[in-house]
Amino acid sequence: MAEESQRRNRREDKPKPIVVSVRFPDLLLQQVHAYAAVMNTTANAFIREAVADSLREKIRTPEFKAATEAHLRRAQATVAVLGVNPDPHSGSGAAPADGGAAETTEDEGRDVA
Incomplete structure (x- = not known):
């Protein structure tokens, strides 16, 4: 019982992610999924990383x-x-x-x- 309570508290401490919907052209989405499969990751993880990298680069220009x-x-x-x-x-x-x-x-x- 205490273990379940600790897990629940850990989940509550994490910031809740915000879900967004983005429309991708078919080819780009296929490329994202293909890259994610090759790199053994998920499309969502790859997209998050790509957006973060892009922002870091663009705000320095x-x-x-x-x-x-x-x-x-x-x-x-x-x-x-x-x-x-x-x-x-x-x-x-x-x-x-x-x-x-x-x-x-x-x-x-x-x-x-």
């Missing part, structure tokens, strides 16, 4: 850094429309006393996601 900076600029411009300061280090974050809108610079643009 100059393109990702530039995209991150552009994303942050757009997000700050979006929040600025509310008249609040999104930077927690630069003040209270309250709207301007005159109730006016925040200024935007010409280079921020008006990108709509």
Whole structure:
């Protein structure tokens, strides 16, 4: 009885995985299954590993850094429309006393996601 309780507690301590559904072209899915069979693993394990490897590689690129900076600029411009300061280090974050809108610079643009 104690052993069963310990097993249940170990399972409860583990983070619960999130299940996603991804559509693969037939050929790619066949290739994934073939690779997994050859390497004596599962398709799911191979896909998880491939995604993790891809993310580690892509987030180190100059393109990702530039995209991150552009994303942050757009997000700050979006929040600025509310008249609040999104930077927690630069003040209270309250709207301007005159109730006016925040200024935007010409280079921020008006990108709509």
